[in-house]
Amino acid sequence: MEVRVENGGSCEVGKSGWGQSLPVPSIQEIVRSDFQSVPQRYIHENKGGPIISEDLADSLEIPVIDFSFLAKGDEDEVQKLHLACKDWGFFQVINHGVKEEILEKMKAAVAAFFELPFQEKKKYAKAENEIEGYGQNFVVSEHQKLDWSDMIFLFTFPSQNRNFKFWPLSLPGFKEALEEYSREMQKLAEELQANFSVLMGLKRDGLKRLQGGELKQGIRMNYYPICSRPDLVLGISPHSDGTSFTLLLQDDDVTGLQIKHNEAWVPVKPIPNSLIVNIGDATEIQSNGMYKSIEHRAVTNEKKPRISIATFMFPDDEQEIGPVETMIDDQNRPKLYRNIKYVDYVREKFSRKMEGKAHTQFAKLRATSDH
Template sequence: MGSICDESVIENVDAPPTYAPSLPVPNVQELVKKEPLQIPDRYVRDQDDRPQMNDDMSCLSSEIPIIDLSLLSKGDKEELSKLDLACKEWGFFQVVNHGMAKELLQNMKDATVEFFELPLEEKNKYAMPPDDIQGYGHAYVVSEEQTLDWSDALILVVYPSQYRKLKFWPSTPTGYKDIIEAYSKEVKDIGVELLRSFSTIMGMDKDALLGLHEELVQALSVNYYPECSRPDQVLGISPHSDTSTITILMQEHDTHGLQIKHINGGWMLVKPVPGALVVNVGDVIEILSNGKYKSIEHRAVTNESKARISYASFLVPRDDVEIGPLEHLIDSQTPQKLYKKVVYGEYLRSSMKRPLEGKAHMQMAKVET
């Protein structure tokens, strides 16, 4: 989920918050339609930042942990141990047996494809306003000089329901609002189960993390990555870690694009597992765990032949919640606090004042050494 909003927005936590202004930029899908072989200069990456299309550490992709949510929900010790290891060593895992119906997953994909196939003037009925990120457009564009991402997005705050700005929820195709609602409700239920398991592996009562959030805030970012004639020169989304507690992502099952930065520094493709959802540790968990679990940099790459869509749901605390290292996790392995206490709404908006740049935004929460 660009600039600090008015402090009254953070204090009035029951009002729909405003998150971030983002500068208007061209629609990438339209650029490709008009000039499919052209890559405008603003999208071309410096040599060092370009994806190496044949060096994606594919051999390691199959090692990304797969976690069975049905076992986690029963408190299965072996599966909880797998979750702990996944969060320590990867920061990413794929979750299966999550209970969401295949039909709902497919309905979400089908309706979203229909939305992005609409004429631009129709999609622009839901365009982001100048002061916020809800709606159709681009987030995190904070300067005229920054290199742009090869993607367009539809971003909606879904929960709590009083935060919704329904004028940005597409009424075309018919039933899309209801599908977004049904999909997001299932994601929320999955997120609640996951946060209970996170509480357990962090040595707390299973509802402790949910209590800390006071009320889960959930946003949905549907990202559309058009095909690109030179995928080696652009990025669909710049490298970043998520400011969330956890992020739950649905990928296309037949089109690759998500890459994570492995512990050894190389970029590695996350190959979709049919029916699975990808989950990653966000900055909030890294701060609460005092770095035991780390939010991992990730990015999206494009391809020459086919557009790709991803569906990222961000579960975060309320704006007024204070986050910092949990005292019982300050131990012999990490005896010093690596992070200070921060108000989540201030942390989030501080990160949105800057373009996506890896984990640079986390500096505001780090203890100075």
């Protein structure tokens, strides 16, 4: 029996007005009723590109940034950050100062939500014409392939952006864990943004000023059930993030994230208690293509479900984003992107299914190849 996450709430466009997504079955419930079968709509025939083995991935050395050095302005660490953003678009952050207890509480809160009975989770289903709540995003057609995951997405900062009808407030400790985690992510994001500003030739508060004040924040909590045929499905389809940047917390003992590097998929083995940061489209645009928003995806496995928690940092809706003047050089690095209101960019992204970086063409001045 197909258990569909029907849209809840009112039919008016929600606070963000970013887009909408069709209701889809809960994959968690499908697996509960029949863990052997893989419905046709979840089978991805062409998963695209070779996968590098975990052994080889270890030797590739996805950059690791020591946040404690970065926060002190250590020049070597700032240079490492520059190379990480330029060559990889991804890096792991260690010594970030967020207590292990806060990370574990957040993971436990997300796990507890997905352990709720389906009828209880349905109370927080996404509203019509909105992307916030429980269900799935980027479903724009009844025929497109679906991802092997369920999610709940909530706007978390500033606090006036919170819509508590989508928060499982009756779940003990959920609100407290999410609020504490959100505060810690905001602190980390401010320091990272200050460093990105310096790397782009601005003062530490340069991007903050350009982006209309503090970065906004939304958190997407993902649940990937086990799959009897992980070779046939994708936990999340390849995409880049339409953010300034994203901070990801994932299970320490289950590798699921893969990033595209030199046209191959590289598994990212988590360092315990680290956070993974990836550059978003807005930063690629502001850096005039110097720093790359990289395609990434999630895979599943037969043995263990996986949770990941993505904290998206993004500008104000009404803020115009475009290459900063210091990153434009008419001779060597001409302007590649047009200036565009952030909300217009995000609406374009949410109007499509996840398909790599196709949506970034919307912001480009001329036909240029993807970075």
